[in-house]
Amino acid sequence: MAMRLSEVSAAVLETQYAVRGPIVARAQALERAGKRIIYCNIGNPQALGQKPLTWIRQGLALGEYPVLADLPGGSFPEDAIENSRRFLEGSGHGLGAYSESKGVRIVRDTVAEFIDRRDGGDGSAAVPVKADPDSIFLTDGASKAVQTALRMLIASAHDGIMIPIPQYPLYSASIALYGGKQVGYYLDEAEGWALSESMLEDAFVAARAEGTKVKAICVINPGNPTGAVLDRDNIAMVIRFASRHGLAILADEVYQDNIYRPGLRFVSFARVMAELGETDVSLFSFHSCSKGLLGECGQRGGYMEIRNIPVDVAAQITKLQSVSLCANLPGQLALYFMVKPPRPGDPSRNLYDHERSAIMDTLKARAILLAEGLSAIPGYSCAPISGAMYAFPRIDIPAGKTDEDYCLDLLETTGICVVPGSGFGQKPGTAHFRTTILPPVADLESVVHAIAAFHATWR
Amino acid sequence: MAMRLSEVSAAVLETQYAVRGPIVARAQALERAGKRIIYCNIGNPQALGQKPLTWIRQGLALGEYPVLADLPGGSFPEDAIENSRRFLEGSGHGLGAYSESKGVRIVRDTVAEFIDRRDGGDGSAAVPVKADPDSIFLTDGASKAVQTALRMLIASAHDGIMIPIPQYPLYSASIALYGGKQVGYYLDEAEGWALSESMLEDAFVAARAEGTKVKAICVINPGNPTGAVLDRDNIAMVIRFASRHGLAILADEVYQDNIYRPGLRFVSFARVMAELGETDVSLFSFHSCSKGLLGECGQRGGYMEIRNIPVDVAAQITKLQSVSLCANLPGQLALYFMVKPPRPGDPSRNLYDHERSAIMDTLKARAILLAEGLSAIPGYSCAPISGAMYAFPRIDIPAGKTDEDYCLDLLETTGICVVPGSGFGQKPGTAHFRTTILPPVADLESVVHAIAAFHATWR
Numbered sequence: 001m002a003m004r005l006s007e008v009s010a011a012v013l014e015t016q017y018a019v020r021g022p023i024v025a026r027a028q029a030l031e032r033a034g035k036r037i038i039y040c041n042i043g044n045p046q047a048l049g050q051k052p053l054t055w056i057r058q059g060l061a062l063g064e065y066p067v068l069a070d071l072p073g074g075s076f077p078e079d080a081i082e083n084s085r086r087f088l089e090g091s092g093h094g095l096g097a098y099s100e101s102k103g104v105r106i107v108r109d110t111v112a113e114f115i116d117r118r119d120g121g122d123g124s125a126a127v128p129v130k131a132d133p134d135s136i137f138l139t140d141g142a143s144k145a146v147q148t149a150l151r152m153l154i155a156s157a158h159d160g161i162m163i164p165i166p167q168y169p170l171y172s173a174s175i176a177l178y179g180g181k182q183v184g185y186y187l188d189e190a191e192g193w194a195l196s197e198s199m200l201e202d203a204f205v206a207a208r209a210e211g212t213k214v215k216a217i218c219v220i221n222p223g224n225p226t227g228a229v230l231d232r233d234n235i236a237m238v239i240r241f242a243s244r245h246g247l248a249i250l251a252d253e254v255y256q257d258n259i260y261r262p263g264l265r266f267v268s269f270a271r272v273m274a275e276l277g278e279t280d281v282s283l284f285s286f287h288s289c290s291k292g293l294l295g296e297c298g299q300r301g302g303y304m305e306i307r308n309i310p311v312d313v314a315a316q317i318t319k320l321q322s323v324s325l326c327a328n329l330p331g332q333l334a335l336y337f338m339v340k341p342p343r344p345g346d347p348s349r350n351l352y353d354h355e356r357s358a359i360m361d362t363l364k365a366r367a368i369l370l371a372e373g374l375s376a377i378p379g380y381s382c383a384p385i386s387g388a389m390y391a392f393p394r395i396d397i398p399a400g401k402t403d404e405d406y407c408l409d410l411l412e413t414t415g416i417c418v419v420p421g422s423g424f425g426q427k428p429g430t431a432h433f434r435t436t437i438l439p440p441v442a443d444l445e446s447v448v449h450a451i452a453a454f455h456a457t458w459r
Numbered sequence: 460m461a462m463r464l465s466e467v468s469a470a471v472l473e474t475q476y477a478v479r480g481p482i483v484a485r486a487q488a489l490e491r492a493g494k495r496i497i498y499c500n501i502g503n504p505q506a507l508g509q510k511p512l513t514w515i516r517q518g519l520a521l522g523e524y525p526v527l528a529d530l531p532g533g534s535f536p537e538d539a540i541e542n543s544r545r546f547l548e549g550s551g552h553g554l555g556a557y558s559e560s561k562g563v564r565i566v567r568d569t570v571a572e573f574i575d576r577r578d579g580g581d582g583s584a585a586v587p588v589k590a591d592p593d594s595i596f597l598t599d600g601a602s603k604a605v606q607t608a609l610r611m612l613i614a615s616a617h618d619g620i621m622i623p624i625p626q627y628p629l630y631s632a633s634i635a636l637y638g639g640k641q642v643g644y645y646l647d648e649a650e651g652w653a654l655s656e657s658m659l660e661d662a663f664v665a666a667r668a669e670g671t672k673v674k675a676i677c678v679i680n681p682g683n684p685t686g687a688v689l690d691r692d693n694i695a696m697v698i699r700f701a702s703r704h705g706l707a708i709l710a711d712e713v714y715q716d717n718i719y720r721p722g723l724r725f726v727s728f729a730r731v732m733a734e735l736g737e738t739d740v741s742l743f744s745f746h747s748c749s750k751g752l753l754g755e756c757g758q759r760g761g762y763m764e765i766r767n768i769p770v771d772v773a774a775q776i777t778k779l780q781s782v783s784l785c786a787n788l789p790g791q792l793a794l795y796f797m798v799k800p801p802r803p804g805d806p807s808r809n810l811y812d813h814e815r816s817a818i819m820d821t822l823k824a825r826a827i828l829l830a831e832g833l834s835a836i837p838g839y840s841c842a843p844i845s846g847a848m849y850a851f852p853r854i855d856i857p858a859g860k861t862d863e864d865y866c867l868d869l870l871e872t873t874g875i876c877v878v879p880g881s882g883f884g885q886k887p888g889t890a891h892f893r894t895t896i897l898p899p900v901a902d903l904e905s906v907v908h909a910i911a912a913f914h915a916t917w918r
Contacts, residue, residue: 002741003611005771012779017782028559044556044557046552046553071530072532093503094757097503099757140759152462155468170783280460280461282461308461313462322479323606323633326759328758329758
């Protein structure tokens, strides 16, 4: 007798992942039937025409096929060759062998140096933050790292994880899969999706009253889907909140290079924690080569850094990693080249700077174009897109209709594929959708026009 | 308050993965202290000197950095260029974009053609087996595929999964992690680790008597750690057993190209199932680019093929895959080149044949050398190594001592790192260890001598 759906665990059945949910399946069916689809459902830059950085791809080619370094005619710049040699020697056996479970040591060393430069641990800050390579775990994209952290935190059906509303559905999906409780805390849409202490406390108190044991709080900064960027005070407030209630923090920082508004800068949870002298709040931070200016989603390179986690707990994380052996080595190599860019004066530096600026300029232009364009549609309101890769406009829709209805009709009418707000969470009685900023500028202008025309007639 | 070990779920704590367990940690510590370690704990061919196939690495380099195809001087053969172009066009966006959750369509099509050629679905068999690309899921190595299948099957703490004893510890670890029950069935060591119907029935009846609901049976063919190869009758017996008791089958076939004894050949569960006309037993089959003659462990390319699984259940598998988006694209490309080798007469064919034969010849030689060498040690018995990459000798050790003690002392004395039989499971009162056949022949001879010398004096 073949397997039946009724035998599958409730946890699996309850897991929902809207970013690749029914609307995307419908889009694929329409595309197979010949309709042109603009995929705005997922932050997948290279699928919408973004070019990979030459530096990364030269590194990967040299890693996969090292004899390329010896080609006559200098097809590869010396610094790319040198960097790939250093990786290959450090890895011991190249891209074809399993690495140790945490990932290749030289990559973890280099990630630690990257964190130190970013956070002032290289001596430039008053309170130096020193990253420890043994506290860095390389993973198949940051998604797998987030799942590992949640797996470590959820031990029973009463264990709760605080997540922002709206959130990125990896969190709700994984919490459901591991049998925990999702504890949503609202972001303040009227204040550009700001994070407020009272909203955190409200959510915590309500969860505890229901018998939930809150274990951790997740923060996504820059925000997905909101586009908001937290400042130092915001982050300090979250750390004090976590400390007060004995919570761990999951800091999803995969969009740390995607900040578009002048005057804003990325501040890491690790840095603020060090500045506060906080040594008793467990922190999991996540980063990736899928976002930023690389957009190398397909390579599946990511890492998790842990702080204030006892050695015996960290050993359990290593054990979980070891069961499926190690993260893919090309992804580890992509991460190595990401955190070790060409130095000023090195042969690859000019091209690298040029390619990065071009990508940053166009992302900035798209963020402004999209937020302003959507805000101008009657019945729409859209916060400025300070960071990340998304807009999450609020839409007025007739009573009795849902944002799923809206997004499905939008897809059928215009070929534009976005994700309903319900997949991310929103205040009852409100409706939203998430769209990426990633289509090229010309396409993005037509997207805005098509949405405006659609909205004017949709009932 | 930082996380404590006592808060981590029992399922995580109970998960054990001996292949990377305490003895391996000790080996790494000894190595850092300057001792020479021979790692025989894990099937990681390229870590022990096996060279990657040029075909695969050229494909990966061209995929990562497509301008290489245009290099003057014909640095890459035409067929590698053509194959990589076909992949890149089929993928739509190359290696830097997420693919659909199941994996790039052209790779799944090509895997289906590979299965058809292997199993006679291309018309060469009396009962054609047709593989369906929509039933193929590309994964980060076969380990992730096995975990997905187990996740689908285990819905409660009463659900049991039959696994061979000895087994590959991915199975016991994942069953523990998902909160299921491990139901061990013995393999018959006296008969070269044969699989017998009565031993299956005994295990099933005992589990049911304890209140366990047995959901599936796992079979590893060729066997890890046993080295045994199943014949058609064996496989048909397992299928009938599964049918009788309403079980799904997990067929771990990652060593299908690693068969060394003349006269033996690999027969897939899918093929026998089709020949029997069995359409009601759910089958999950696994394959990988980590083993075989590629040994590309680090690329983390693998796939799962499902048969006789209802559409609504299959949709749940796709959903689980979608939560972490997709398998890494370099691994998908490695798999594509694996299942689409150069054709006779194509420019890459000669080198490909030459490299494959060289690898096959040395693996055969090592399998014989190791099994004969170990069998000749007084106090050892070792079945012939018909397939896979391991020996699992039985050792006589003094009462009161364990195979963990033995393996730890062996490591400290000789630098040889093997895994105790207890990590794989064995009959009470017996002791074994698993060693790979992978060290180069000269090293393998010293390994055998060093083990013999160690065993003669160990008390």
